[in-house]
Amino acid sequence: MTIKQMAAGLLVMSFCTSAPALADDADVLKGYQKTGETEKCLDLSDIRTTRVLDGSHILFKMNGRRLYLNTLPHECSSLNFYKAFSYKVYGSTLCSSDTITVLTGGAVSGPTCGLGLFEEVEKVETSGNE
Numbered sequence: 001m002t003i004k005q006m007a008a009g010l011l012v013m014s015f016c017t018s019a020p021a022l023a024d025d026a027d028v029l030k031g032y033q034k035t036g037e038t039e040k041c042l043d044l045s046d047i048r049t050t051r052v053l054d055g056s057h058i059l060f061k062m063n064g065r066r067l068y069l070n071t072l073p074h075e076c077s078s079l080n081f082y083k084a085f086s087y088k089v090y091g092s093t094l095c096s097s098d099t100i101t102v103l104t105g106g107a108v109s110g111p112t113c114g115l116g117l118f119e120e121v122e123k124v125e126t127s128g129n130e
Helices: 003-009 025-031
Strands: 010-015 032-039 041-043 047-052 057-062 067-071 085-090 093-095 099-102 112-114 118-123
Touching (some): 085 093
Antiparallel strands (some): 010 085, 032 118, 041 093, 085 099, 099 112
């Protein structure tokens, strides 16, 4: 393997929430329904934004208005507090076999946690009465 291939294969991405976190991030799930469609991997080039909903759920907003909910197999300590994470991948996809690391904003990183499957979700149409 050449150095160029190694450099291309190692990609570190960080996603931080710069806006103040909403108090009801976990309630965002109430506005979506699961489609039952799951993906093991997402193309990195299609990921537009992420939103940490709580210590076990991350919403991935994709190009083309697609949304995927990742439910971590285990709660990730301090993810809900810091709402920021990084991941390291080897290739061009983020997969359920990959891990995330909580970014604490300091010199020391937070815990590393495994990802789950990416489940497609759709926004629920609501009536104007709510």
